[in-house]
Amino acid sequence: MLAKFQFQMPRPEWLSDCPLAADATLYGAHPRPIVTQSIRKGPHHPPLFIRPKSTDETVLQSTQNEFPALVAALTSVVETNRNWAILDAGANAGFASRHFAEQMPGARIVAVEAEAGNYAILRANTAHYPGVLALHAAIWGRKAGTMSVVDGNRAPAIGREWQYMVAASNSSNSKVVNRQPQSVTVSSLLKELCLSRFDLVKLDIEGAEASVFGKDAALSWLDGGFRFMYWEAHDDMVRGSEQAMINILQQRSITVVIPATRDSIYFACSHGISTDTCVAACTRWRSNFSAWLPPCFPADVPICSVLAHGLAAPRDGLDRISRASGLPREQLVCRKHRFEKQQRQLRVSAGSTLN
Numbered sequence: 001m002l003a004k005f006q007f008q009m010p011r012p013e014w015l016s017d018c019p020l021a022a023d024a025t026l027y028g029a030h031p032r033p034i035v036t037q038s039i040r041k042g043p044h045h046p047p048l049f050i051r052p053k054s055t056d057e058t059v060l061q062s063t064q065n066e067f068p069a070l071v072a073a074l075t076s077v078v079e080t081n082r083n084w085a086i087l088d089a090g091a092n093a094g095f096a097s098r099h100f101a102e103q104m105p106g107a108r109i110v111a112v113e114a115e116a117g118n119y120a121i122l123r124a125n126t127a128h129y130p131g132v133l134a135l136h137a138a139i140w141g142r143k144a145g146t147m148s149v150v151d152g153n154r155a156p157a158i159g160r161e162w163q164y165m166v167a168a169s170n171s172s173n174s175k176v177v178n179r180q181p182q183s184v185t186v187s188s189l190l191k192e193l194c195l196s197r198f199d200l201v202k203l204d205i206e207g208a209e210a211s212v213f214g215k216d217a218a219l220s221w222l223d224g225g226f227r228f229m230y231w232e233a234h235d236d237m238v239r240g241s242e243q244a245m246i247n248i249l250q251q252r253s254i255t256v257v258i259p260a261t262r263d264s265i266y267f268a269c270s271h272g273i274s275t276d277t278c279v280a281a282c283t284r285w286r287s288n289f290s291a292w293l294p295p296c297f298p299a300d301v302p303i304c305s306v307l308a309h310g311l312a313a314p315r316d317g318l319d320r321i322s323r324a325s326g327l328p329r330e331q332l333v334c335r336k337h338r339f340e341k342q343q344r345q346l347r348v349s350a351g352s353t354l355n
Helices: 019-027 056-077 095-103 116-126 186-192 241-251 275-292 317-325 336-354
Strands: 002-007 034-041 085-089 108-113 132-139 147-150 165-168 176-178 182-184 198-203 226-232 255-259 265-269 304-306
Touching: 019 186, 056 095, 056 275, 085 095, 085 186, 095 108, 095 116, 095 132, 108 116, 116 132, 186 198, 241 255, 255 275, 255 317, 265 275, 275 304, 304 317
Parallel strands: 085 108, 085 198, 108 132, 132 182, 198 226
Antiparallel strands: 002 034, 147 165, 147 176, 226 265, 255 265, 255 304
């Protein structure tokens, strides 16, 4: 069903005592109504909107796999309450923010998305969640004014919605899509929204990690401004960004944990979280994904490990699994064809659940 919907985003109640939060209107947060077109209303309540011929269904499937399991793991190892603050940076269509809101009622969720089309769907998908503040902005390492949204460098097999990047507004990149969003930093969001810290930071920002963790970045938030961090590396989009982020975190004695997965994802914990608790949370999270490991992966080896200092970022998925498990790479090259067949079957099965 294709339709046209209009939403008026309310001001989250948790901002009522924050005098600085009025500045958030600069980022398109509220109260201007938005109109979304050519979207399909799914069989969910509150309504879930998915754009046809886009990456939305793939992103939805990914978030359904990742984030309910992640939140369940976190709540199993640390005490949680209704006042958790969560940053969803690179919120895309808002699927992860919805999961956070549903699993942690009362949480204060800041969903940041730079691309205008994605932002419109984000607002539509979070309009019925009073704890979500949706911001049309670009997470960056420093305040840099208006940013450009740039088409990414991946082949658009099913759509471009998940690969938009941001760049400085003076970028000469021929793939510039628009020059709308304002830059924000994690530190500036904490200040402007009167938050002392984010309990969970989720970063999926298509290479902007190179700026967020760059040499000129505002990094004060790393010293007490977060508890847990999930991020997806995009070294294929901005070469060197994965290593730069690892280096900055380790230089500040932040625990960086690598899970046994071919995907370029990491988990990190602040100084207030013990290394054992950090690894335990990661292990409980990734225990839901054992089917994605090589078929000969032993059941009694780690699936999450602290990333050793001084090592180069993993060169591929098999190297990631080797680092996390402590197994030599050669031991993981087992029954290669069976593993590839297993992956194809899992993808087909995942796709059939969406139809």
